[in-house]
């Protein structure tokens with residue numbers, strides 16, 4: 001049984017028992033209906049308590065049931081039974097009372113909660129609005145502005161705030177059931193009709209226009225491209241403009257439309273994908289068998305932008321950090337950077353003042369490797385240069401205790417080439433953070449051929465501890481994220497070489513839902529950086545780049561970036577790059593004639609006749625080339641599932657969640673079409689290796705294999 005029924009004195013207790021989060025699947029809904037009907041019919045019972053067993057009050061509808069035929073009783077049927085019950089019902093809340101769970105609580109006549117409980121309507125993150133009265137009933141308690149903001153943001157509200165908003169009647173401490181029984185007894189005999197929200201008017205309904213337009217402008221600013229947040233505002237607005245019954249009908253219709261939408265499918269896929277990537281596997285171990293080592297103290301080598309950002313992540317999680325630099329000047333600069341980021345985060349309310357203050361005491365600047373003798377985990381974040389990294393690792397090997405995990409924040413270098421500088425390659429693992437490290441959620445963890453599963457388990461756990469989404473990949477040049485990003489970036493520049501303007505390319509990307517186009521990204525990260533990376537690549541190939549270079553390692557090469565570099569146009573840092581900025585370090589890009597001239601004279605020098613390029617071609621060439629690379633990554637076993645790729649793109653490159661990630665997106669377009677277009681570009685652009693169609697993609701496309709079975713074919717294709 002998913003709901004236990006018991007009577008304690010004069011109180012009926014309905015205990016929801018559906019681990020892990022007491023989701024309101026069919027069994028729970030049926031159990032609640034039976035329980036309420038039984039309590040109403042039991043003359044001994046004078047009031048009712050609904051409570052959750054295990055770690056939480058129901059955390060929402062069962063998402064796995066969405067898209068399947070719905071079965072009575074619905075959540076609203078439960079709700080109506082509760083609200084119209086002849087006996088008062090109390091929701092006793094602990095853990096997370098979310099979505100349908102909060103809707104059930106709002107149908108109850110009273111709500112009490114433990115101090116660490118949270119309430120919220122996270123449906124928006126699944127591409128939905130609350131669908132069992134949440135949009136019509138919350139506003140009757142909290143007023144319109146709070147209801148709109150809570151529902152469009154989906155945020156989890158701490159219980160003291162929820163009490164302030166009027167959602168919770170009483171915060172109790174100690175044993176929740178005991179407190180709930182006492183509360184339920186104390187209200188017996190009192191009239192409770194006025195506790196039914198459906199009879200209440202919406203406070204501030206006369207100012208609905210003003211509140212809705214303020215909420216809508218926030219939504220447009222914060223959730224560009226997403227359908228659900230706008231629908232949330234419209235549905236709450238309806239609570240003030242329609243009768244309760246009409247509002248409920250409106251909510252049901254909007255919920256049904258969204259449920260059928262591609263965005264909701266993609267966002268729900270992303271929800272489960274994010275959890276699926278925690279079930280990692282590697283040769284010799286997996287999340288089931290490996291044991292993470294305790295991490296109580298850490299060190300970061302290098303106080304540059306990445307090192308300082310990483311130190312902030314560790315400090316914010318309450319971990320002590322030694323920050324090591326090679327001289328006093330660099331060390332001081334790193335410490336200042338850490339302090340500035342922490343102060344900025346506290347000012348924006350991202351971390352509390354206490355966390356910021358505590359962090360200051362946990363930061364230990366040092367110039368000596370000797371200080372790292374006892375730390376549990378070190379993250380090296382020096383400049384991306386193999387010799388330098390090897391030198392750091394050989395020093396770490398000499399001083400660090402035997403059990404220490406040694407991590408490298410490299411974005412491209414094979415872990416084996418670094419780990420062989422130590423006598424303990426099994427303890428060496430890649431932890432690739434994305435810039436800015438304190439903000440971007442992806443942590444790409446990389447194992448080399450000799451990395452132990454326990455070292456991997458440690459960094460996967462560390463990722464969770466520091467509030468990142470860790471994804472495990474096998475070592476190769478560029479790993480998963482940057483390897484897929486390479487054709488994506490190369491095609492952007494080839495498109496400009498052939499005739500598109502940087503702003504046309506950026507626009508096509510932003511229209512698709514990327515937060516910022518690739519040329520604005522280049523200006524942000526620095527044209528000098530890509531210039532240097534290109535030279536490193538050439539050096540590794542034993543060659544050099546000149547004005548005439550058209551191929552690098554047999555692959556097409558575009559020298560446009562070099563022309564911008566030669567003119568000192570490094571991007572935002574010099575006030576001009578692909579765009580011009582109002583000042584050095586400025587943020588607002590402006591189309592610039594000098595940039596256009598550089599591009600045009602480059603084309604003339606190379607005899608390229610500019611042609612018109614459509615947004616469709618821009619889109620296909622960037623995204624389909626990256627999808628092709630994604631299939632190679634799967635095929636080679638760099639990762640195991642398309643989910644790992646999609647989550648990497650969502651959290652590493654801000655790929656729009658409402659499209660699910662590049663691999664899920666490919667499945668929605670249809671693999672056959674994607675494959676055909678890749679073959680087409682392979683014919684028209686024969687000098688780009690990234691257009692050679694991958695064999696796994698070909699096989700899946702030809703056999704019309706559904707997305708859910710791709711991973712099975714991946715393992716077979718490797719045998």
Ligand code: 3H9
Pocket residue numbers: 020021023059060061062063064075096098099100101103122123126129130131132134272275276
């Ligand atoms: C809704 O309510 C619609 C209504 O308005 C109207 C309906 C008509 N369903 O996250 P965790 C699974 S929409 C099914 O690792 P945590 C999850 O996949 C819903 N399964 O734990 C995972 O499975 P596995 C609105 C669910 O402690 C396991 O539970 N509610 C659901 O880090 C543990 O999850 C939401 O959107 C679900 N609703 O976090 C809440 N929730 O182990 C969504 C979880 O196989 N859930 N699972 O990978 C959450 O935000 C977090 O799970 C929660 C716990 C904060 C509750």
